[in-house]
Amino acid sequence: DQQVKQNSPSLSVQEGRISILNCDYTNSMFDYFLWYKKYPAEGPTFLISISSIKDKNEDGRFTVFLNKSAKHLSLHIVPSQPGDSAVYFCAASALIGSGGGADGLTFGKGTHLIIQP
Amino acid sequence: DSGVTQTPKHLITATGQRVTLRCSPRSGDLSVYWYQQSLDQGLQFLIHYYNGEERAKGNILERFSAQQFPDLHSELNLSSLELGDSALYFCASTRDGNYGYTFGSGTRLTVV
Numbered sequence: 001d002q003q004v005k006q007n008s009p010s011l012s013v014q015e016g017r018i019s020i021l022n023c024d025y026t027n028s029m030f031d032y033f034l035w036y037k038k039y040p041a042e043g044p045t046f047l048i049s050i051s052s053i054k055d056k057n058e059d060g061r062f063t064v065f066l067n068k069s070a071k072h073l074s075l076h077i078v079p080s081q082p083g084d085s086a087v088y089f090c091a092a093s094a095l096i097g098s099g100g101g102a103d104g105l106t107f108g109k110g111t112h113l114i115i116q117p
Numbered sequence: 118d119s120g121v122t123q124t125p126k127h128l129i130t131a132t133g134q135r136v137t138l139r140c141s142p143r144s145g146d147l148s149v150y151w152y153q154q155s156l157d158q159g160l161q162f163l164i165h166y167y168n169g170e171e172r173a174k175g176n177i178l179e180r181f182s183a184q185q186f187p188d189l190h191s192e193l194n195l196s197s198l199e200l201g202d203s204a205l206y207f208c209a210s211t212r213d214g215n216y217g218y219t220f221g222s223g224t225r226l227t228v229v
Contacts, residue, residue, distance in 0.1 A: 004159070036220075043119060043207050043220030044160070089159060102173040104150055104162030105218075 003027045004092050006108035014116050019077040021111050023090030026071065030092040034105065035064060035075045038087045047088075048075070051095075077113075085115045120144065121210050123221035131229055135196040138224045142189055142210030148172070149191040150218065151183055154205040166191055198228045 005024045013019045021035075031052040036044035050057040050064045050073070057064050063076045077084055091105040120143035130136055142149050147168045152160040153176075162175030166185035177183075180198075185191040195202060205225050209218040 006159075041222065043121070043209070043222045044218075045119070045220065046218060091160075102165055102167070104152070104165055104173060104175050105160075106162070107152075107159035109157065109159040 010112040029094040032095040121221035140208035146210035
């Protein structure tokens with residue numbers, strides 16, 4: 001039973017345009033959400049996070065939107081750059097219910113973003 | 118270099134064998150998390166140690182065990198290996214259990 005779903009295994013976007021990566025979750029206890037980026041042969045690196053008390057968080061070219069009623073979040077990258085080509089993982093946690101993060105994160109399967117020149 | 122060191126990077130072993138994966142966390146980080154990534158799967162949480170003590174278990178098989186030593190490095194022990202255990206194993210560390218996880222580059226285990 002997948003509690004975090006990334007339904008697009010891959011996404012191709014032209015350089016300079018907006019990339020939108022989507023993520024859905026089913027567990028209503030999740031209250032903290034994160035995006036990680038992964039290059040081949042490297043571990044995931046943290047990109048941006050959002051708490052359930054917010055609906056938007058921005059960091060430079062990256063913005064995460066959270067729609068709690070729809071149990072949906074999205075990552076927007078504007079403008080997209082060649083170095084953004086990577087696999088992006090959405091992750092979630094029931095932070096309050098897990099003693100502040102003890103229980104680890106639930107990850108989606110990832111979306112492979114390809115930025116075309 | 119993320120500051121989290123995992124060894125070995127690659128490991129090939131036969132079914133039924135036992136292996137040990139090692140993780141040295143980033144300096145000052147007290148928490149170590151282990152994750153497994155099988156083919157075309159997301160990362161699955163295995164186990165979390167904080168300052169030498171087990172804090173939480175996820176989808177960890179009974180054949181697998183882990184520990185965190187006084188110098189804070191951690192080892193993941195996988196025994197009676199099966200073909201299905203072939204995967205990437207990542208460890209991640211944080212200072213206090215918050216989510217600024219820093220991941221290592223992983224150990225790729227192949228069971229033949």
